[in-house]
Amino acid sequence: MLPATHSGSRHVRAPPRYARRLLDALTPRRPPVACLALMAVNFAVFLVAQACGGAESYVMLKRMGAGLSPAALGPEPWRLLSASYLHQGWRHLLLNFTSLLLCGVYLEGLIGRWRLLLLYTVTLLVSNTLMMGFYPQMLSLGASGGICGLLGAMLVLCYRPGPCAWWWPWYYRLAPAACCLGVLASTLYGAYECAQPGTNFAHLAGGTVGAVLALSGALTWELMPPAFKEVRRVRESARISWWVTLACLFVGTMAGRPWQLREKQPLVRVQVPGTPVSVAVPSGAAAHVSTERSEEDDSWVRLTFGEPMTEPVLVEVTVERMDETVTEEEHEKKTWELQEELYKEVEESRDELEKPWFRPMVTRLYTKRVVYSASYWNELYWVQRWVMLRGEWRITLLTVRAPGMPANWEGTEEDVSSSLVVEEPGAPRWDTCQAWNTVWGGVCPRQP
Numbered sequence: 001m002l003p004a005t006h007s008g009s010r011h012v013r014a015p016p017r018y019a020r021r022l023l024d025a026l027t028p029r030r031p032p033v034a035c036l037a038l039m040a041v042n043f044a045v046f047l048v049a050q051a052c053g054g055a056e057s058y059v060m061l062k063r064m065g066a067g068l069s070p071a072a073l074g075p076e077p078w079r080l081l082s083a084s085y086l087h088q089g090w091r092h093l094l095l096n097f098t099s100l101l102l103c104g105v106y107l108e109g110l111i112g113r114w115r116l117l118l119l120y121t122v123t124l125l126v127s128n129t130l131m132m133g134f135y136p137q138m139l140s141l142g143a144s145g146g147i148c149g150l151l152g153a154m155l156v157l158c159y160r161p162g163p164c165a166w167w168w169p170w171y172y173r174l175a176p177a178a179c180c181l182g183v184l185a186s187t188l189y190g191a192y193e194c195a196q197p198g199t200n201f202a203h204l205a206g207g208t209v210g211a212v213l214a215l216s217g218a219l220t221w222e223l224m225p226p227a228f229k230e231v232r233r234v235r236e237s238a239r240i241s242w243w244v245t246l247a248c249l250f251v252g253t254m255a256g257r258p259w260q261l262r263e264k265q266p267l268v269r270v271q272v273p274g275t276p277v278s279v280a281v282p283s284g285a286a287a288h289v290s291t292e293r294s295e296e297d298d299s300w301v302r303l304t305f306g307e308p309m310t311e312p313v314l315v316e317v318t319v320e321r322m323d324e325t326v327t328e329e330e331h332e333k334k335t336w337e338l339q340e341e342l343y344k345e346v347e348e349s350r351d352e353l354e355k356p357w358f359r360p361m362v363t364r365l366y367t368k369r370v371v372y373s374a375s376y377w378n379e380l381y382w383v384q385r386w387v388m389l390r391g392e393w394r395i396t397l398l399t400v401r402a403p404g405m406p407a408n409w410e411g412t413e414e415d416v417s418s419s420l421v422v423e424e425p426g427a428p429r430w431d432t433c434q435a436w437n438t439v440w441g442g443v444c445p446r447q448p
Contacts (some may be wrong), residue, residue: 003264017217034113035104038120039097042143045085045249046093053261057404058380061141062309065252076255078248080132084124085249086141096143103150113231114238116150121241123149127206134201138311146208152210174183255380259285261312264409270305272319274298277395280419281305281315282412285424312405313412316398317420325392334389335362335369338375342371342387360387365417384413388419390422 008107049055062068065082072079108116131138258266266282266364273291284305292302299321306314326334342360360373370388377383382401387394397420399413 012174014293019030032101032105032113033106033119038117038143039100040381041249042085042093042096044088044242046087048253049258052413052421053408054404055087055093057261057312057402057406058139058309058403059312059402061086061088062139062257062260063256063261065249065256065343067140067178068309069132072132072140072243075418077250078260079120079250080125080128081245081248082252083128083141084143084146085245087143088141092142094149099147100143100150103110103154107154107157110162111126112234114234117238118234118241119149119153119213120146121245122213123209125207126209127202130205131202135355140202145202148203148206149210151213152207152212154210156211156214196213206415223271231332244264256310263406264412267415269419270303272301272317274301275319275393276423277317277390277393278421278423279315279317279397279416282311282313285313285315287326306443309402312402312409313416314400314402315416316400318396318398320394320396322389322392322394326389331389338387338389339371342373346373384417386417386420388420393422395420395422 045064049060052064053060055061058066066084066086067079067080067083068342072083087096106118106120107348112120112387124143124146127149128140131140131145147215175297265282265284268286269278269280270282270286270289282305288305288310290304292304294300302316302318304314304316308314341363347358358374360371362369363372364370365386365388368388370386372384372386374384375383377400380403384399384401386397388397389395395419399416401413403425
């Protein structure tokens with residue numbers, strides 16, 4: 001018969017011994033202040049990204065401080081920390097919150113809030129540095145590296161004998177160990193299903209760092225002399241890491257200016273040097289222009305507007321001088337020949353690794369014919385291409401839409417293509433800026 005307790009006039013049966021042990025293992029010894037603080041910062045950063053244009057946009061995440069190797073390991077080192085507090089959508093955020101609660105609560109009760117903050121920051125730095133070094137073209141974000149560091153430390157401390165064994169019996173270790181193994185398995189499987197090998201690399205790196213620190217005794221300070229001021233030193237180091245993290249988040253947000261994406265940027269007209277061709281591009285892209293020219297002569301020039309993953313739409317204009325001038329009478333025939341030429345290029349590239357262009361087709365831009373085609377580059381970027389013949393010039397216009405482009409930027413590529421102007425004396429009306437204004441009912445972009 002189970003023992004009973006007397007409360008007033010009622011008799012309440014006490015829970016069995018195994019139930020009490022299970023409840024003790026699942027109940028934290030103290031409020032998880034550090035875990036709650038980490039969750040609060042992650043949630044605040046997520047709300048800022050949502051308010052500025054959407055947390056699922058790669059452009060938004062890059063501007064908020066997501067990690068990219070050439071920037072993070074070069075002039076923008078704050079991305080090594082700020083990237084770990086960004087999440088791509090609600091599912092990503094909630095998954096990391098769940099993992100942080102399942103492992104962080106137990107670990108914080110075992111080693112304390114300040115050691116947990118230090119462990120979390122160190123594993124984030126190591127995992128992000130390794131991932132960006134081995135996968136420089138992958139955009140790094142998410143708290144998985146730090147969470148896996150907590151998982152690795154927790155798994156080691158659950159089974160490692162030591163001075164804490166007398167107050168933490170074996171049955172307290174079963175529940176956290178099972179949770180850690182389950183979270184680790186689901187995290188690795190989720191990254192594998194998403195076909196992102198770099199993500200699992202960061203997970204394993206963070207878990208390894210946490211496990212090594214736990215094995216070395218650094219988390220329980222067993223290697224330090226008795227005179228070491230443990231509490232004060234740990235608290236000071238953790239506070240420094242916390243303020244450095246907040247500073248990295250602030251600098252990343254101010255440098256990227258994500259609030260600019262809330263509204264579509266105005267178009268500004270840019271002239272292609274040495275040619276009568278001009279095109280209107282978003283003002284943010286116009287601020288980052290790279291130019292390529294023919295080394296031998298002035299037969300071609302290429303302008304690229306914008307930086308990858310920084311602008312919702314990148315624009316590339318290539319202008320080539322042809323040997324013969326295409327007259328108005330020959331324009332339709334030459335355009336169909338151009339379509340056949342581009343179609344042959346597509347057929348020849350089908351055996352290559354990169355995804356070929358969709359079949360080029362002849363369409364109209366105003367009253368003139370152009371060859372249009374599109375493609376998904378790297379299965380992420382939507383690329384549209386317009387190739388046209390204008391007098392002695394062959395013009396190729398490319399627009400690249402970044403993944404997760406904000407909804408209010410829809411139609412930007414069409415505005416850019418319709419703004420292209422060849423300013424030549426005697427050119428037809430459709431090829432002038434006034435025609436763009438009357439046909440499309442918009443305001444013709446001028447020089448900035």
